[in-house]
Every structure is written in structure tokens, then in C-alpha cells.
Amino acid sequence: MEENQRDAAAAGEEALVGNVNKLMVTPPGYTGVPRKGHLIFDACFESGNLGRVDYISEFEFDLFIRPDTCNPRFRVWFNFTLENVRETQRVIFNIVNFSKTKSLYRDGMSPVVKSTSRPKWQRLPAKNVYYYRCPDHRRNYVMSFAFCFDREDDVYQFAYCYPYTYSRLQHYLDSLERKNLDYVQRELLGLSVVRGLACMSAEGFYGLICLFISCVVGL
Template sequence: HKEKNQSAAIETGGEDALVGNVNKLMVSPPGYSGAPRKGHLVFDACFESGNLGRVDYISEFEFDLFIRPDTCNPRFRVWFNFTVENVRETQRVIFNVVNFSKTKSLYRDGMSPVVKSTSRPKWQRLPAKNVYYYRCPDHRRNYVMSFAFCFDREEDVYQFAYCYPYTYSRLQHYLASLERRNLPYLQREQLGLSVQQRRLDLLTITNSGKSLPEKEKKLVFLTARVHPGESPASFVCQGVIDFLVSLHPVAQILRDHVIFKIVPMLNPDGVYLGNYRCSLMGFDLNRHWQDPSPWAHPTLHAVKQLIVQMNQDPRVSLEFYIDVHAHSTMLNGFMYGNVFEDEERVQRQAVFPRLLCQNAPDFSFSNTSFNRDVVKAGTGRRFLGGLLDDTSYCYTLEVSFYSYMTAGSTAPVPYTEETYMKLGRNVARTFLDYYKLKSKSMPVRCRKDKNPQKTTMSTGY
């Protein structure tokens, strides 16, 4: 009877009622009683960044999986992250993720979920040939992503996710390890707390003392993870930080001339809860920059206050704001910028993405676009683009959840955690080209100029 009610609820859109994650849920065949057997799969998503709202047994080989919608917002169902245990060796299954809220998806283009297991703790993508994405008549014509998998080790716990997870705890461990290094040019502070009292961290990276006086330095502000399911943004952001705190000659010069302010996780509650787009209270924070509330959007409110305050300080030259995201339908890294009436300002705004193109083989200038779409008015890029003066540049940096095409390649190359971080390192080093900084101590080979046209290109604006 309960099953009947459940399926009726689903037909009427009742999956919105899925509010909690499955918790060590054993799924045995209907009508089965007795001791659980090996092969009666146990699903769990009650852990940090976990998401799986419900599992239906179809046959011993097939299971329907329902994504739990974002907390307080049934519109978004994309991110999933769950474990499976109590498997039988050589057990073959098909998992159908049946309630995606989006129609377009990179699953159409060869993307596949990631998997790891106890004995193989490094995440890897499933083979694309085992993944199918289609519109399903059985599920209100929703889009379904099915993937086939063969469990091979009985003792292992297997974990599946939409993309490589990067949790709040992982960030905290990473920042704590940076702090323990006592680097003189790195400062970590708590800018505020989220609704659930998680830290909003702010890093400041710059050389003090013998380098340029602070007032002559440029300031670059970078934020990430306003959309919690966009985990690649955290790997890109960590790549930026790793490079800037390193002993690389380029990093040392950048710290002499630039102050970097970085907020690595704008939406820590959403990340912790396993949401795709929203905060704890169901807000898409990237639509609330115009008027963030200190109680409903405290992290956004704190960051906006800081930026407004720095912008009013005549000693601060705030030149860049970059907000890092991940994109669910496009390939490569690319940027969104703003539209201006002043043609010269439009041209100047294109310089940084053009230079990044030269440094990062996975960055696409042809995907980069400049817009003033009404829907995007509450985003960081649009709001700050209107607030800051015309010597400042505001961008959204997007990176594909799936893969990139390089100039000479015929097939897409799937991103790994490492290649996401590499994009971050390349973003950081592009500031050297942008500001055309040089140093006597810096060996020329560190510039890695692959393209002799680079200098002519960058001075053309």
C-alpha cells in the first residue's frame, strides 16, 4: 500500500516531498523477508555533500534513483553523491537517475558519473559507453541518466557522484594546512558565518615589507562555490591559491605587485548539505547581490560589504572581481563579462580572457561572451560591474563539468581534479602577462610564451 502511495505521489510531482537523504537503506526484493543477503544493496547519502532521496527496486539488476531536491527549493535536482555497499562479487546493475530538473546535460555528450571505492580511493569517471541519457515516458517524460556498473569486490564500499566532490571539511583541512606553514605573505581570516554557523573564510595573499607600498598595489578579488554543486570551481580556486603561495618566480613577482583576496566557499551550508544551486534556505545566492540580507544571505552580505568598503577606500585599487563556476552544458573553460556602451572599455575587458587563452590550452575565447541578460542582474559579475568604476573588470569564470577540446584535438579530453587545478594555476599566472610585470631575477623560460604573437596581441588594446 505504501509503495502504491509513493508512486502516486511521484506521478503528481510528489518527489518534491523528498526532503531527507537515504540513510543506510537496504533495498531487498519486494515481499522478501528473512536475513539480508549479499547483493541486497545498501544505499547511503547521510554524509557531507551527500545527495540521494529515494531508491526504487525495479529488478535485481535495476534500480531507480531519485535526487533529493535542494533544501527549501524543489526546482533544483542535479547533484547526487551516495554510497553503495553489501554488494555481491560480479553483481551487475543498472542505476537510473530519474528526476533531473534540467533537460540539457553534458551526459548527452559523453559525460559520465565518477566512482571510487574503499580499495581504489581515487575518483575516476565511468566509461562513457556504459552511460545513457534519454527522455523517459515512464517518468513524466523527465530526462533519465542510466549507467551500468559491475561490482567486483564484496568488501568494498562504492561511492558515485555527479562530479568530483570538494566538501566544506576538505576546504577547512586545506586552509588549516596552509596556515600551519606560517607563510609571511598569507593571511586567513573569518569574514563571517553562514546561517548554520560555518566559517566564511577570506585569504589575503601578498608580499609586505620590501615590495611596493600597499597603496600602489592592484587588488584582485576572487570568489568560488556560490553554487554548491559546482565542485570544479573549488579545484580551480585551490589551483589559484596553490600557485600564489608557491615559490615559483612568477608567484613571487605577483605577490610583490598585487594583493589577492580570495573567498574559496561563498555558500558553505549549501556545499555541506549536498545542494546543487541553493543555500540552506533555498536561495540562489547569485541572484541576491543587489540587496543581500544579513540574516538570510549572511555570507553574501559580508563579502559585498567588504568589496563596497574597499571600493570606497581611495588607497585601494580594486581592478578585478572573478567569480568561479562550473557549467553543465558546455565544454572548456570560458568567461562571461559585461556589456558597456564605451567601445574602448569593451576592448579592454577582452584583454584578460585573450591572454588566458594563451596560457591555458583548455580555455576557449570563442565560448567567452559579454552580456547584460536581465535574468543575470543579481549576479556578482553584473552587480559589481555596475558598482565598480571603469578601470575594474568583473568576470564569471566557467569551467565544464566534463571536458575540454584543445586546438588540435578531435575528441574531448575529460577534466580531472588535477587539470581543474591546472586551469587555476594558469589563471593566476595570466596576471603577470596582464600587468606585464618583469623582474631581473626572473629567468625568461618561466614565461612559457608558446605564441610569438602574444606581445603584439596584448599591446593592441
């Protein structure tokens, strides 16, 4: 029974084929002029992931993350920005379709946040983060976190943990190549749907000592 529920939930997530793009979320039926506090969600950037936003109230939103590429049963990563906030606006965000039964969020881990005026990632206070199973969402696992916006002109960004993008990885591999180290070699291992997979090998006195396969992110 539980297996069938998980499969049904996974099938429902297949419809989340793209990230939200500068999506302003307003109360149902609202036709007036956009105002401060009508949050604008965006995940159309490298490593971004947010497929849908449901308005629950002025203080609460349900968020749906897109599944892994070619595997709709796995839904973990999220990364999105928010703007058009109101100063002192307090909001609860519910990530309602996690696929993991166990999570470090239960043991004190928390999402990370930064903003345009504070560009260094910081973890949210663990006391503001809750991970639980919710009967209102096909008994999926839900991670809820509360946040209070304090600067109206800032763009805020939230992520599952510290993002490590494909571009950042390529910059690192490029820096290794520029050193012209005799014992380091970079090769193209293969191709994914849209990107290359790099293979870095390092050889020392005892032959091949380590192998790094670059991960494809931001699809």
C-alpha cells in the same frame, strides 16, 4: 504545459527531506534473511545526496536525488555509497529526477566511482552512461549508468563528479592561514543555516587582486 509538469515534479521532490541511511533494498514482499546482492544504499555523510531508492528488478534501481536546499526545482548533485554487493553483479542505476535540460553527460562526461580497495576516483566508461528524457518520470531527465561489481567486500561510492567537501575546503583555508602571509586575510563573511561562509582576500602591488568565497556543501 511543460512548465506545469516541471513544477509538479519539483513539488513531489519536496518530500525528500533526508538522505537514505544504510537502506537495504530488497524485492517487494521479501521477508527472508538478507543476502549478498541485496544492496545497501547510504548517503548520510558530508556531501552525500540520495533521497529515495525504488526497486525495479534485481538488476535495476530508480534513484531520486534530493533538491537543493530551499530550492526544490534544482536537482543535480548525487553522492552515495553501496555495500553488500555480489561479485559479478550487474546493475543499472537510473537517476530519475534531474532538473537540467542540458548536461555534459550528453557529451561524454560520466559519473565517478571509487571503492575501499581502490580509493582513487575514476570515471565510468562513457559507453555505459545514458542521459535522456523519460515519459515514465513526468518527462524528467534521467541519467542511467550500468556497473558490474567485482569485489564483495568493497564499499563502492558513486558521485556526479569529484566531490569537494566543506571540510576539505576548511583544511585548505587553514593551511593558508598557517603560512602567515601578510597579503592573505581570512574573515567570516556570514552564516548559512548550519555553517559559516569564509571570505579569503589576497592583496598585491595593485591592491585587492582576488577574492574567494567558500561554497557551502554537504548540507
